Amino acid sequence: METLAEVLKRLGGRATFAELTQLTSKRKVAAAVSAGDIQRLARGLYGLPGNESADQLVAIAYDGVVSHLSAAATWDLPLLSRPKKPHITVPKKRRPRPGLPAVLHWAPTSAEDRTRRLTSILRTVTDCARILPFGEALAVADAGLRLGLTRRELIAATTVMRGSGSINGRAVGTAATAASESFLESMLRALLIQDGIEGFEPQVTVTRGWFRARVDLGHRQAQVALEAEGYEYHGTSSAFAADCRRYDELVAAGWLVLRFTYQQIVFEPAWVVDVVREALSRPTGHSARIAGAHLLGERAERVGW
Template sequence: METVGEVLARLGGWAMAADLVRVTSRRSLAAAVQRGDVQRIARGVYGLPGLAADLATAIAHDGVLSHTSAAAVWRLPLLVPPAKPHITLPTNRNAKAGPPAVLHWADLPVGDRRTRRTSLLRTVLDCSRILPFGEALAVADAALATGRVTQDELTAAAVTMSGFGRPNALRVAAVATSRAESFLESMLRSLLLEAGIGGFEPQVHVTTGTSRVRVDLGDRANRIALEAEGFEFHGSAAKFAADCRRYDELVAAGWLVLRFTYQQVIGDPRWVLATVEGARAGRIDVPDDG
């Protein structure tokens, strides 16, 4: 017979008392709690010690992780982690005493209740309700990149939304892409979109004299490449040499390459936009490379 701890591990770390008793016994459950092998999370709900705090909070409130808290569970990129867990309760459920949380109310499908988190699609829409455009776009881009949500699904779901955040969700759905490769790239693209600077596409392939390379954001008409540079170092002499070669080949092929760091994109967006606009002003009538 499985121990209470083994049953909890198999069920994802937590379970209702009735489910545990069904496969073990009340005596086994009580003994596991007394030994410290199992913790009581809420009335009739038990979990393994060390259960993730956000999940324990959702269970204690008898709700599901949602918004940016669900995004963190789905491993979607966030500029700032939520200070308190976002928990969504069924519309017919009153709030009850529990750990600090930001509470929301909505109709919750059975699947969300079972996993204690909103679906990937619902999470993107909820994030669009509460996050600024750029951060919401980064969440949506990352979700599309998983292949578990399509842009058509995202657009259709945004159209059916109502209430606070719908305009932002519609705007995000219209421009989100599965081609973005990083949070910083999405944030950089959002700056261009908000400023009305068009013509830049994500992950553009450029044919140089000896190879074919990709740039984070490329303006084919003006041969301008924008690179979103994260915190990563080159890692090795070989990678550093490859990065230099890539940059040199782009320049030799007639492309202007602008590289922006995390601090610049997040902390000095006006300078980033002014630099891009200045570069484009000096590149008028540069022939396309086809």
Template sequence: MQSVAEVLAQLGGCATYAQLAAVISRRALARAVQNGEVVRLTRGVYGHPQLSADRSTALAYAGVLSHTSAALAWRLPLRVSPRKPHVTLPTHRKARVGPPAVLHWTDLPATDLRRGLTSLERTVVDCARILPFGQALAVGDAALASGKLTSEELQAAAAGICGRGRANALAVAAAVDARSGSFLESILRSLLLAAGIYDFEPQVLVTTPGRLARVDLGHRRAQIALEAEGYAYHGDSVKFAADCRRYDDLVSAGWLVLRFTYRQVLHDPDWVVATVRAALAQRGVHKDWS
């Protein structure tokens, strides 16, 4: 006779009592729960103990992980993790009593139900419906950079939704760029786009007297480089020296370099935008329309 854990594994890690009772005894199930071989997710639903908390919650509702919870599963960057898992259920399915979760309803394709989470394009669109533009753009940039999604697929997914958050989803789909190098860089770029500053490109290569230098965001015409500086940027003295040389090479090549920290980008965006505008004006670019 198969063990409860083996039966659960064959059923994808989750099963109802009726499914289990068809192949094992009630006493065997009770013993497996007591021994920790099986976890009771909610009334009449059992799961494998190695399932993640988010996945267990989605299974408890017979739904799929979605929105920012799906973003975590796809390993996309978030500013903060959701306090409660986001779970989407098929339209017209009543919610069971289950663990704390944020529930949503929509028509789910069979592939999402089999996978247990929304598709990559749907995940980006759903994040854009609940996150600010900058944070949603960071999710979209990373999705494109993974090579598993194209901008055309994302634009089609955004165009296919309606209701709350559609405008933000369309804006994100139009602005995503696979070249973005980090979450902070995407947020910085989002500030510029929201302010009508369009000509800064991610990861621009600049020819300097020393070597080729890559900058986070570069304005080729004005020769302005923007650097998004995370907390753990320099690492050690060798990296610090290399960064100083790179900065000097850029300046000697005629580039103006502006460096913005995580705190400045996230907590003082008006100053960041004003500083970039002032730099553009200094270089004779008073309006930055592409």
């Protein structure tokens, strides 16, 4: 005779109380729950233990799917902070009902999303683009592209967005790139985009003889490099020396290097933008030599050389 765990496995891992009691008794269902052989997922719904994540259990309780920030965390997309309560999307006409703590969203979902109780990467990115600030949404979208989404897919999905958050969503779709390599780099690039600062490209390669290095964001014409510095630190003297050499070579190649920390990018965005604008206003390379020669000529005229 099949055990209740075997019955649930045969039924796809989930079954209603009515389905189980047709094959056994209420007492045996209660005993299986008590023994930990099966678990109560929601009122009248049972499943195998360990099959679902905590967020998926909440989604099952609401008969919805894990979405938005919770889906981003599940897909390992970067977030400034993880959500305190799971985000769950339920059908549009579903009435609110008592349940576990959750942030509920009402929207249609695909059959594939409902089967796995989780929105796809594309749907997750577009959902986040609706509700997150531009910088955080851009970081999620950049990471989504690195995971295999195409720009064509993302732009197509954001172009047809309507309603709340659609303007932000379309801006994110246009600006997103797989070239960005970190959450902080995406956040820094977002500050420049929002302030109308143009010319910076992600992961620009700088060469000087044998030397070759990539900078997080580089302005080729102005020769200004921006680096987004996370919490990482140099664990050895050789690593510290290599970093010093890298920045010395960049400066020797004529580049002005600005390094911004997590705290500055997240909590002092106006200062970061001001510093970048000031750096761009300073003459560099050929322009600097012309400006220097012009200044020397003015001084020569004043002293009668």
